[in-house]
Amino acid sequence: MKSLPFSQADEDAWHETLRRRELRRCLISLAQLADTVQFTEDFVIETPTILARLIRVTAELLARGIDTTARNQDLEQINTVLGIITPHLRYVERAQISQTPWSIVQSAERLLKLAVGSESHFIIRPSWAYNYSVIGEFASVYREILSCWPWFNIDEWKEQVGLKNNESIYCISFPRIEKANCLLHANWGHEVGHILVARWVAADFGTVWTADESQMKRRIEDQMKKNPPSVDPLFKDMVIQEAVAEQMRATMEVARQGLIELLCDRVGIHLLGPAALAATMEYAARFAMDISPLQSSNYPPWRYRLRKMFEHCEPDLKDYTGVGYPNIEIAEYLEWLKVGSRLSAASTDLDVIKSSIITKEAYEFVSRHWEKAAEKVIAMLPPALARPYRMHENHDVIGKLVLRLKQGIPPNEIAHLSGQPASFQDILVAAWAYKIHKITKNPGWGNSDEYDLLFRLVLKGCESSYVHLTWGDKIDGEKL
Amino acid sequence: MSTVSGRGLEKWFTRKEDPLVVTPLLSHRQIGESSLDVRLGNQFIVFRTHRFGIFEAIGTSTSVQPRRSQERQVIPFGDRLALHPGVLVLGCTFEYVSMPSDLECQVEGRSSWARLGLQVATASSVEPGFKGVITLELSNVGTVPLTLMPGIRIAQLVFREVKPPVYNPYSGSRKYRCPIGPEFSRLQDDYDWVTFSRK
Numbered sequence: 001m002k003s004l005p006f007s008q009a010d011e012d013a014w015h016e017t018l019r020r021r022e023l024r025r026c027l028i029s030l031a032q033l034a035d036t037v038q039f040t041e042d043f044v045i046e047t048p049t050i051l052a053r054l055i056r057v058t059a060e061l062l063a064r065g066i067d068t069t070a071r072n073q074d075l076e077q078i079n080t081v082l083g084i085i086t087p088h089l090r091y092v093e094r095a096q097i098s099q100t101p102w103s104i105v106q107s108a109e110r111l112l113k114l115a116v117g118s119e120s121h122f123i124i125r126p127s128w129a130y131n132y133s134v135i136g137e138f139a140s141v142y143r144e145i146l147s148c149w150p151w152f153n154i155d156e157w158k159e160q161v162g163l164k165n166n167e168s169i170y171c172i173s174f175p176r177i178e179k180a181n182c183l184l185h186a187n188w189g190h191e192v193g194h195i196l197v198a199r200w201v202a203a204d205f206g207t208v209w210t211a212d213e214s215q216m217k218r219r220i221e222d223q224m225k226k227n228p229p230s231v232d233p234l235f236k237d238m239v240i241q242e243a244v245a246e247q248m249r250a251t252m253e254v255a256r257q258g259l260i261e262l263l264c265d266r267v268g269i270h271l272l273g274p275a276a277l278a279a280t281m282e283y284a285a286r287f288a289m290d291i292s293p294l295q296s297s298n299y300p301p302w303r304y305r306l307r308k309m310f311e312h313c314e315p316d317l318k319d320y321t322g323v324g325y326p327n328i329e330i331a332e333y334l335e336w337l338k339v340g341s342r343l344s345a346a347s348t349d350l351d352v353i354k355s356s357i358i359t360k361e362a363y364e365f366v367s368r369h370w371e372k373a374a375e376k377v378i379a380m381l382p383p384a385l386a387r388p389y390r391m392h393e394n395h396d397v398i399g400k401l402v403l404r405l406k407q408g409i410p411p412n413e414i415a416h417l418s419g420q421p422a423s424f425q426d427i428l429v430a431a432w433a434y435k436i437h438k439i440t441k442n443p444g445w446g447n448s449d450e451y452d453l454l455f456r457l458v459l460k461g462c463e464s465s466y467v468h469l470t471w472g473d474k475i476d477g478e479k480l
Numbered sequence: 481m482s483t484v485s486g487r488g489l490e491k492w493f494t495r496k497e498d499p500l501v502v503t504p505l506l507s508h509r510q511i512g513e514s515s516l517d518v519r520l521g522n523q524f525i526v527f528r529t530h531r532f533g534i535f536e537a538i539g540t541s542t543s544v545q546p547r548r549s550q551e552r553q554v555i556p557f558g559d560r561l562a563l564h565p566g567v568l569v570l571g572c573t574f575e576y577v578s579m580p581s582d583l584e585c586q587v588e589g590r591s592s593w594a595r596l597g598l599q600v601a602t603a604s605s606v607e608p609g610f611k612g613v614i615t616l617e618l619s620n621v622g623t624v625p626l627t628l629m630p631g632i633r634i635a636q637l638v639f640r641e642v643k644p645p646v647y648n649p650y651s652g653s654r655k656y657r658c659p660i661g662p663e664f665s666r667l668q669d670d671y672d673w674v675t676f677s678r679k
Contacts, residue, residue, distance in 0.1 A: 005484045044556050097554045103660075106556075263601060408611045408658050410576050413504050417493060422502065432505070453658055460613075460660040463522075467557055471631060475507045 012072075019075045020066050023082065027063035030086055031056050037092050044102040045109050046094040047121040050162075051138060051169050055085055055092075055159040056141055061153065069151035081293065082144055086139065090446050091171045094125035103463035104182050107424040110466070112172075112192045115271060115381055119167045120195070124188075126176035132283075134191040136170035148154050170195060182237045182453040183431050183460065186279035193267030196380045197260050200373060204260070208369050209252060214362050220247050223357045242352045247358055250294070255361035257298035259373060262308050262366065266374050270381070273389035274337055275428035276317055278436075281340055290349045293359055300420075301352060304363075307344030310368075316391040317341060325392045329399035332440040333433035380458050389425050397422065401430035401461075412458045412464035421468035422461070484583070484639040486511045492580055492639075498538070500639075501578035518573040521613055522630035523661035524553045524561060525570035552663055561572040561628045563598070563620045565639040570662035571600075574631060579610045582645035585637040587614055593634065597622015600635045608646045612659040 006014065009335065038052035062070075062078055068076065076454040105124050112122050127133070143165075146152050172191050178184050221244050231239050277358075284302040291301055310317070317338055326334040353359045378386075391398065401411035411430050414420045418453055422430075435454060436443040484492075488510065492500035502516060510517040528551050550570075555561045563569060578586070587601040599619045606614055616635060620626050628634070 042554065045553065097556075098552070240483075352539075407501075407578065409501055409503065409578050410660070412576075416499070416501050416503055419503060429677055456658060456660045464504050464574070464576070467631065468506060471557070472504070472506050 006398045016070055016072050017076065017081075020070075022076055024063050024066045025073060027059045027066065029084065030089070031059035031063065034059065034089055034092075037089060041093070043095055044097050044100065044105050045122075045124075047109075047123045047169060048092045050121055051088065051123060051171075052092045054139065054142060054169070055089055055162070057157060058085060058146065060144070061157055061160070062101060062277045065152055066289040070149070071151060074149055074151075077149075085142070085460060091123050091125055091140070093137070094127075095123045099126055099179075100124055101179050101182055101185065101459060103459035104185065104424075107462045107466045108185065108188055111271065111424050112188065115267075115385055116195045117179050117191050117382075117468075118295050119164070121167065121169045123169070123171040125171060125173055126179055127173040127174075130175045130177070132174065132175070132187045132191055133168055133173045134194045135173065137167065137172075137195075138169040139167060148294045160224035180452070180459070181454060182458050183275070183428065184279050184436060186275040186428050186432075187268065187283060188275045189268030190264045190269040190280070191268075192271075192274065193264030193377075194260070196267055196377050197263045199380060200263065200377050201256065203259065204373070205256060207372075209255070210364075211367055213248070216365065217244060217248055218359055220244050220361060221249070239318065250358045251365075254293045254298045254359055255365045258293060258362060258366050259298045259369070261300055262305060262370070263373060263377050265305055265376060266312060267308050267311050267381075270378055270388045271424050273383065273429055274333070274391050275425065275432050277306075277313055277337065277340075280309060281306065289343065290352050292352045292356065293362070300448060301349035303346065304353070305341075307349075310341045310344050312388070313337070316404045318392070320392055323392075323395075325395050327395055327399040329437070330391065331400035332397055333436040336436045336440065359464055367382055389429075391429055392428055394427070397426050398430045399434060401426060402433045404461075405430065405434040405436075405454070405457055408453070408457070410461035412461040412468065419472070421472065424462060427458060427461050427465060431461075482511065482641060483514050484641055485514050486516070489639060492583060498580040498582075500580050500583055500669055501576075502575045502639075504575065508635065510638070515588070515637050515638045517633040518575050518587075518614070519626060520616075520630050520632050520634040521572040521574040521661065522555050522557055523549045523572055523662060524618075525556065525662045525675060526553055527551075527568065530642075552661070553632055556643070557630045559629070561630075563618060563626045563628055564596070565620050565625065568617060568619040569635070571615065571616040571618045571628075572659070572662040574613070575636070576613050576660070577606065577610065577637075579608050580645075581608045582642050583639050584608050584642050585639045586635050587616065588638055590633065590636055596626055598626055606637070609640050609648075612657070613661065615662040616657070 034056035038049050039057060041048075043049060059082075063080070065073075066078065093422065108124065109122050113120060124304045139161075143158075143429050144155070144159060147154050163169075172188055174185060174188070221240070224240050224244055224247075227244065228236060241327075254392060268280070272279075284306060287302055289303040291299075293300060317334065353363045378388075397414050400414055404411045411422055411427050414422055431454065438450070438454075482534075489500065502518070504512070506519070510519075528549055561569070585606045587604040587606065589598065589600040593600065596622050599621055600616050601614075602617050614637075618628070618634075
């Protein structure tokens with residue numbers, strides 16, 4: 001039997017009924033999944049459950065809206081939103097205690113919150129990709145999307161989610177295979193930098209770019225006119241203008257991405273000093289040093305990035321014999337850093353940058369605005385973190401922590417029975433100093449047992465120090 | 481061997497060579513007259529009894545079975561662990577201990593907990609030279625469930641001087657090296673298991 005086609009009205013009605021039923025079912029499933037994850041999994045910090053609640057409440061209220069007030073024309077958008085928020089649940093799932101280096105998650109979160117504000121919440125989760133990254137912000141995006149629908153009760157949503165308007169949620173990822181390698185997690189300093197740098201980009205980048213734009217355009221045009229494209233003279237000017245516009249767009253992307261990464265590096269090294277530098281060096285060693293930004297998604301060459309980091313670490317690379325810096329425990333680490341700084345003496349990255357008008361203009365722009373931009377981003381940090389972390393100012397403490405590691409003791413306090421827990425930064429720097437000491441003494445050092453022991457001691461050190469800092473003073477009020 | 485008093489421990493705590501380290505001590509009050517209180521860490525090993533019938537310490541799957549039959553749990557500081565009657569859970573001290581070559585210690589329960597039915601250690605001797613957190617075999621032999629919280633004072637260490645100091649501290653068994661959490665049973669590593677095992 002041949003069926004008759006729907007009338008348009010009938011088809012719309014049929015479509016709507018089916019859509020509503022299926023969307024409602026999926027949203028309820030999502031809410032149930034989020035509920036399960038929120039209430040049955042174990043997390044060392046609260047943020048994963050906050051994101052789970054955000055997803056659950058959103059799904060529940062959308063499902064209810066579909067039953068009652070949602071307009072037909074919004075159903076397709078609801079489907080899109082469902083597609084966007086469902087995968088967010090994986091960030092929650094992967095933040096379970098068993099998936100993370102939980103011993104340092106609390107210490108790290110404390111530092112991250114201090115850097116960007118206590119209203120920011122962090123999920124720390126592994127990713128199978130070998131990459132550190134930051135994703136988010138989630139809460140404001142949800143709020144913005146849901147506010148677009150007049151039928152959606154945003155006040156009820158806010159009340160149930162329980163987040164204030166200024167509260168935000170970010171997810172920081174680390175490579176799964178580096179879970180225990182807490183030394184490399186000094187890269188989290190760079191990632192939290194993205195949050196601050198995004199604020200700078202939103203506020204300032206447009207202005208500084210516009211101020212320089214006409215001059216850059218003129219230079220690119222001049223370059224283009226020297227080597228004009230071989231086209232019919234009738235179209236020459238038009239083709240040149242198009243090519244210049246394209247090159248200007250590319251220049252802006254290279255400059256913007258370059259500044260972002262370099263500024264994030266600056267934040268990382270400001271917070272974690274030579275631990276951030278060492279972590280970046282080890283990470284960068286996997287890649288070529290002088291890849292053009294045009295061939296690497298606009299990222300700056302590693303040599304360029306390391307040079308900027310070394311510049312900032314300059315005060316730590318000097319000897320201060322008057323104060324006994326470097327002491328014996330960190331001397332080999334300092335030497336290793338000094339040798340590493342020779343990387344930046346070569347100018348092969350600059351040659352690569354100069355070889356194209358796009359990267360040349362972009363990096364001249366970066367140079368012109370670097371100091372002021374870095375100053376502004378660092379000024380966003382709270383007073384407690386206004387001063388950069390300097391190894392030479394903490395060398396005495398670091399030396400003591402290295403000594404503990406050498407003795408097979410976690411580096412959690414400055415001296416035994418001192419009652420003074422070590423800071424997260426000091427612990428990471430000491431861990432690097434110890435590792436470099438071992439490698440210097442024995443280049444063959446580093447079998448899995450040796451690394452395992454180092455990681456365990458550092459993880460325990462971070463955890464003990466966190467507990468000590470958090471509860472130490474409250475334990476019957478008696479200091480040692 | 482005589483028990484070292486709290487004041488007597490000062491000598492081991494402060495000497496430069498081969499000191500006694502118990503870190504961190506959150507309160508000076510943990511050092512008692514003749515013992516040192518230690519706190520409960522936040523890592524536990526629970527038995528997955530649904531995964532096996534009888535625990536065979538030796539056999540074809542000896543290296544795998546302990547891990548399959550036990551499971552690590554982390555209870556964040558501030559949260560609680562319920563220990564039900566008749567249940568054995570492996571826990572550990574929060575403090576990391578480094579024993580000198582001339583001290584050994586016994587892990588003993590605190591009477592306040594014992595009166596509620598909590599046993600904290602059965603393999604209670606810590607040898608000279610040991611470094612790590614101390615595994616505690618927590619079992620509730622009472623009749624009511626007990627709530628435990630990481631950070632509470634759970635056990636006490638009673639130190640005794642070893643004379644003469646041991647020549648090669650903690651060399652007899654390296655099965656448990658610098659642990660930072662409770663360790664799975666490694667009974668299968670015992671050198672004499674095979675001797676008594678009839679093929």
